[in-house]
Amino acid sequence: MIDVGVRQRRTQVGIVGSGPAGLLLARLLDRAGIDCVVLEQRDRGYVEARIRAGVLEQGTVNTLRAADVSDRLESAGLSHNGINLSLNGERRHIDLKALTGGKVVTVYGQTEVTRDLIAANLSAGVDILFEATDVDAQNLDTDQPTLTYTHAGQHYHLTCDFVAGCDGYHGVCRTCIPSGKINEYERAYPFA
Numbered sequence: 001m002i003d004v005g006v007r008q009r010r011t012q013v014g015i016v017g018s019g020p021a022g023l024l025l026a027r028l029l030d031r032a033g034i035d036c037v038v039l040e041q042r043d044r045g046y047v048e049a050r051i052r053a054g055v056l057e058q059g060t061v062n063t064l065r066a067a068d069v070s071d072r073l074e075s076a077g078l079s080h081n082g083i084n085l086s087l088n089g090e091r092r093h094i095d096l097k098a099l100t101g102g103k104v105v106t107v108y109g110q111t112e113v114t115r116d117l118i119a120a121n122l123s124a125g126v127d128i129l130f131e132a133t134d135v136d137a138q139n140l141d142t143d144q145p146t147l148t149y150t151h152a153g154q155h156y157h158l159t160c161d162f163v164a165g166c167d168g169y170h171g172v173c174r175t176c177i178p179s180g181k182i183n184e185y186e187r188a189y190p191f192a
């Protein structure tokens with residue numbers, strides 16, 4: 001049963017979405033002493049089992065290390081120093097590590113990254129609300145943006161200093177940003 005009253009909450013940063021972006025942001029903010037709340041529409045099991053990325057670039061690995069969530073990554077991740085390109089019966093090795101001054105690609109599933117980040121955030125006391133539904137963002141162009149949502153049958157009104165829309169291209173936050181306030185950045189390479 002839903003309690004018709006709306007409960008008021010307050011946080012510094014309201015984060016929508018517990019994918020890698022939202023979870024890593026929450027981790028970095030928490031370590032910087034900044035209070036945040038993560039709202040995720042799916043349940044924890046679904047988020048932790050969602051198959052997506054399989055390889056991590058060096059910058060991602062460095063960031064996970066800096067956020068102190070890399071223990072399992074260090075022990076279970078597979079380092080790839082290069083690739084082989086085959087053309088017209090000839091195989092050529094591309095030594096990525098030598099060509100980039102030591103950068104490698106690490107094979108470590110996004111499911112594992114997600115599990116590591118959820119565990120680290122929860123054990124640090126970060127508030128991740130799974131199965132938060134009807135998430136909506138208001139007043140995004142003011143200094144008191146708000147998130148409204150339903151959790152465990154209760155409606156909430158979360159006042160924030162900042163809202164971080166980490167809910168992906170098809171999420172709700174993008175549609176809440178006032179028109180003319182979105183800058184899109186894209187780099188198109190002349191090859192594929």
Ligand SMILES: Cc1cc2nc3c(=O)[nH]c(=O)nc-3n(C[C@H](O)[C@H](O)[C@H](O)COP(=O)(O)OP(=O)(O)OC[C@H]3O[C@@H](n4cnc5c(N)ncnc54)[C@H](O)[C@@H]3O)c2cc1C
Nearest residue numbers: 017018019020021040041052053054055135167168171172
């Ligand atoms: C098949 C596949 C393979 C890939 N392989 C690689 C790879 O090898 N290497 C690599 O670096 N990248 C890869 N990617 C890309 C990588 O998966 C994405 O860049 C990454 O998932 C983006 O993370 P994110 O947190 O921004 O968004 P997402 O992972 O999409 O997370 C968004 C979160 O927001 C939640 N959400 C959405 N709407 C709402 C709402 N209304 N209310 C509350 N919560 C909401 C979603 O449930 C989700 O948990 C791959 C992607 C796919 C699909």
